[in-house]
Amino acid sequence: MKQIALLCVDILEETDPSGLMPEGDYYDAGLKLGESLDASSDVKEILDHMRNILAEPYDEEKAGIAAEYISERISSAGTFFIKGDLRYGSIAEIFCRINDEKLPKQLDLLDTWFKGMIVAEEESDNNTKKEAWFDDTELMIHACRYHDVLYSGTAGRISQITGRLAGTAKGNQEKERRTAELIRRKISDTICEDPECILKLQENVRTRLSVLDEERMILLDQAVFEKILLLISCREHMSSAEKREEYVSMHDDVYDDLVYNVAFQWKKYTFENLCNAWLWLLLGGLLRDECGRILHLFDSSFIPVRKKPSETGTLKDKICFLFYPERYEPVYTGDEADEEFPDIHFYCDRCGDLLNEQEGFHTDEHEWKCTKCGYMNRITWDEVYDYFEYIGSGEHVDAEQSEKAVEKRREELKNK
Ligand SMILES: [Zn+2]
Numbered sequence: 171m172k173q174i175a176l177l178c179v180d181i182l183e184e185t186d187p188s189g190l191m192p193e194g195d196y197y198d199a200g201l202k203l204g205e206s207l208d209a210s211s212d213v214k215e216i217l218d219h220m221r222n223i224l225a226e227p228y229d230e231e232k233a234g235i236a237a238e239y240i241s242e243r244i245s246s247a248g249t250f251f252i253k254g255d256l257r258y259g260s261i262a263e264i265f266c267r268i269n270d271e272k273l274p275k276q277l278d279l280l281d282t283w284f285k286g287m288i289v290a291e292e293e294s295d296n297n298t299k300k301e302a303w304f305d306d307t308e309l310m311i312h313a314c315r316y317h318d319v320l321y322s323g324t325a326g327r328i329s330q331i332t333g334r335l336a337g338t339a340k341g342n343q344e345k346e347r348r349t350a351e352l353i354r355r356k357i358s359d360t361i362c363e364d365p366e367c368i369l370k371l372q373e374n375v376r377t378r379l380s381v382l383d384e385e386r387m388i389l390l391d392q393a394v395f396e397k398i399l400l401l402i403s404c405r406e407h408m409s410s411a412e413k414r415e416e417y418v419s420m421h422d423d424v425y426d427d428l429v430y431n432v433a434f435q436w437k438k439y440t441f442e443n444l445c446n447a448w449l450w451l452l453l454g455g456l457l458r459d460e461c462g463r464i465l466h467l468f469d470s471s472f473i474p475v476r477k478k479p480s481e482t483g484t485l486k487d488k489i490c491f492l493f494y495p496e497r498y499e500p501v502y503t504g505d506e507a508d509e510e511f512p513d514i515h516f517y518c519d520r521c522g523d524l525l526n527e528q529e530g531f532h533t534d535e536h537e538w539k540c541t542k543c544g545y546m547n548r549i550t551w552d553e554v555y556d557y558f559e560y561i562g563s564g565e566h567v568d569a570e571q572s573e574k575a576v577e578k579r580r581e582e583l584k585n586k
Pocket residue numbers: 518519520521522523540541542543544545
């Protein structure tokens with residue numbers, strides 16, 4: 171229920187229905203609401219609580235308006251209760267609920283979206299129970315179908331490994347934890363090394379999602395949106411210690427990039443984009459930090475990005491860029507290509523304030539008067555540096571090449 175509370179907090183903050191609360195009180199109100207509920211509370215109950223809490227020190231009528239708004243949002247999420255965690259299992263479950271499927275057993279759950287990447291299916295007559303086994307060298311689970319279901323058998327090891335991958339099992343079995351980690355790394359390797367792999371994953375997602383009728387597709391679309399909101403709010407309210415103690419910890423930058431990709435794709439409102447958003451969710455849930463490398467190689471719609479070699483992050487490339495910058499050509503890979511200076515942060519030359527965050531900041535006139543200190547800053551490519559450590563060194567980016575890179579990206583985005 172904490173998640174519902176956090177969702178309420180965010181909705182309140184975001185919409186601020188009629189300036190209901192003094193800033194900062196949203197969080198307390200949301201949490202208070204969360205504490206007073208348990209998992210079985212229905213929407214009406216949540217609403218009544220919400221009204222009571224909001225009405226106490228505030229205007230009752232306004233509280234009613236806020237509550238109505240929240241009710242709409244919660245009831246649309248209520249059909250398939252959505253959790254705020256990035257676990258593979260809880261993501262896969264959303265689809266099952268929407269499609270009225272029973273949640274498959276672990277092996278099938280993993281194999282459904284990552285066909286043949288974790289489980290190697292053996293020939294079978296579908297009528298004989300045969301224990302699944304794990305091959306430590308190739309890091310694959312071998313299993314047979316029994317009555318159409320991948321049979322795992324009684325061996326604890328398989329369920330420990332699959333449970334860790336799906337995010338349902340915890341425990342102290344160091345060996346299994348390590349095995350799951352190796353499997354994640356192997357899958358990430360495969361996706362990065364085999365250009366066909368991501369295409370196959372996309373195709374599989376398309377096939378699976380296209381079984382949904384129109385009504386269910388709308389539900390999935392809403393569910394992904396709610397999931398994005400929850401992923402952001404739950405993460406925001408997590409302490410560093412809580413993040414470290416997660417079932418598989420994940421770095422903030424990987425997490426943020428991943429959720430951004432989901433949101434970017436979701437917001438385009440086409441079936442293809444919804445499929446991409448969904449695939450990013452699955453990848454994040456299954457691979458956690460191992461997603462970092464995939465995020466480096468592909469843009470949000472899984473088109474390989476041609477970054478400056480220095481940005482692939484390998485030490486060799488970084489050093490090479492340091493020594494021979496002329497061999498590299500700037501490439502823009504972001505999604506803000508409709509701007510003249512996409513993803514570029516301008517700092518005031520006098521006071522150092524981040525100009526992009528100043529009210530009304532724009533680059534149209536190629537200069538901007540710092541609202542903090544009044545200094546007139548030039549906003550042009552020859553004021554842009556590749557890295558922080560270059561600032562003031564005079565080694566600006568190449569204006570012509572940079573503009574070309576953005577233009578190229580613009581075309582790419584148009585043709586997507
Ligand atoms: Zn300034």
